[in-house]
Amino acid sequence: MIWIILSILSAILLGIYDIFKKISLTRNAVLPVLFFSSLINALLFIPVLYIAYFTELPIQYPLFQFSTLTFSDHLFFALKSVIVGSSWTLAYYAMKYLPITIVSPIRSSGPLWTLLGAVLIFGEKLTFWQWMGLTITLIFYYLFSLSGKKEGISFRQNRWIFFMTLSTIIGSISSLYDKFLVAHYNRLAMQAWYHVYMVPLMLLLLVLIWYPTRHRFEKFEWRWSIPLISLCLTFGDFIYFWALSYSDSLIAIVSTIRRGSVVVSFTIGAMLFKEKNILLKGLILLGILAGIAIIVLSSN
Numbered sequence: 001m002i003w004i005i006l007s008i009l010s011a012i013l014l015g016i017y018d019i020f021k022k023i024s025l026t027r028n029a030v031l032p033v034l035f036f037s038s039l040i041n042a043l044l045f046i047p048v049l050y051i052a053y054f055t056e057l058p059i060q061y062p063l064f065q066f067s068t069l070t071f072s073d074h075l076f077f078a079l080k081s082v083i084v085g086s087s088w089t090l091a092y093y094a095m096k097y098l099p100i101t102i103v104s105p106i107r108s109s110g111p112l113w114t115l116l117g118a119v120l121i122f123g124e125k126l127t128f129w130q131w132m133g134l135t136i137t138l139i140f141y142y143l144f145s146l147s148g149k150k151e152g153i154s155f156r157q158n159r160w161i162f163f164m165t166l167s168t169i170i171g172s173i174s175s176l177y178d179k180f181l182v183a184h185y186n187r188l189a190m191q192a193w194y195h196v197y198m199v200p201l202m203l204l205l206l207v208l209i210w211y212p213t214r215h216r217f218e219k220f221e222w223r224w225s226i227p228l229i230s231l232c233l234t235f236g237d238f239i240y241f242w243a244l245s246y247s248d249s250l251i252a253i254v255s256t257i258r259r260g261s262v263v264v265s266f267t268i269g270a271m272l273f274k275e276k277n278i279l280l281k282g283l284i285l286l287g288i289l290a291g292i293a294i295i296v297l298s299s300n
Helices: 002-025 030-044 046-054 071-097 100-107 110-122 128-149 159-184 187-216 225-244 251-259 261-273 278-297
Strands: none
Touching: 002 030, 002 071, 002 100, 002 225, 002 251, 002 261, 030 046, 030 071, 030 187, 030 225, 046 187, 071 100, 071 159, 071 187, 100 159, 100 261, 100 278, 110 128, 110 159, 110 251, 110 278, 128 278, 159 187, 187 225, 225 251, 251 261, 251 278, 261 278
């Protein structure tokens, strides 16, 4: 099935995206990296916006037919930028200061937080298999916190663990919001405009937070990996939405495969950055992913 191949390709690109983030952020200023990667993301969509607004394509090109968006439509896309920008800012800081083999398992837990939110906020009832997946995930998450202590990382007291966890929770909120946007708007319009609106948001953070204090922290250094962050993210997301566009695609399967991106970032990152306790953290990651797969597959 083509949509499965596309889902696997998207997962690989997102895993590599994390690797380029880690390379870009190591001994480097966080907010400039985030700003320039966001700027390049937006620039990649300039041709798309030009085609949509300044050319007249035949009706058989519906992907580019979004020139009639209203002001309220743009507000929805701007809200998407605020949500994603919040998640990215927290994640970039966490990625800079934490081993990638710690970040990857935390990132994989997105569906867990979505499920807990549904239970606590909306009072949803869990099925037997959802309870099983939740229990398995929490057990391995606890084991993961114990393995972190071997590297001097306390899951209760480390601010970067909190940043990464909060980023993952906000990312889950963003995924739920995506379902609303994709159902009501052209998917390419959403992807293009939220990247465009991300630029002034990141510029604001750069001017208000980083620039006044830049002499107290690490200097910004341009690296070849920064534009590759943008390329991997843009094409990874585009392929993901493309996979979902197939009528026979199953969101549960696509989401589960997409979570496999953390296996890519974990494996390559472990070898590239020579991090500690790889075998133990790898087994724990597989346990977390098994629990997440049970949750996702039993939710549809």
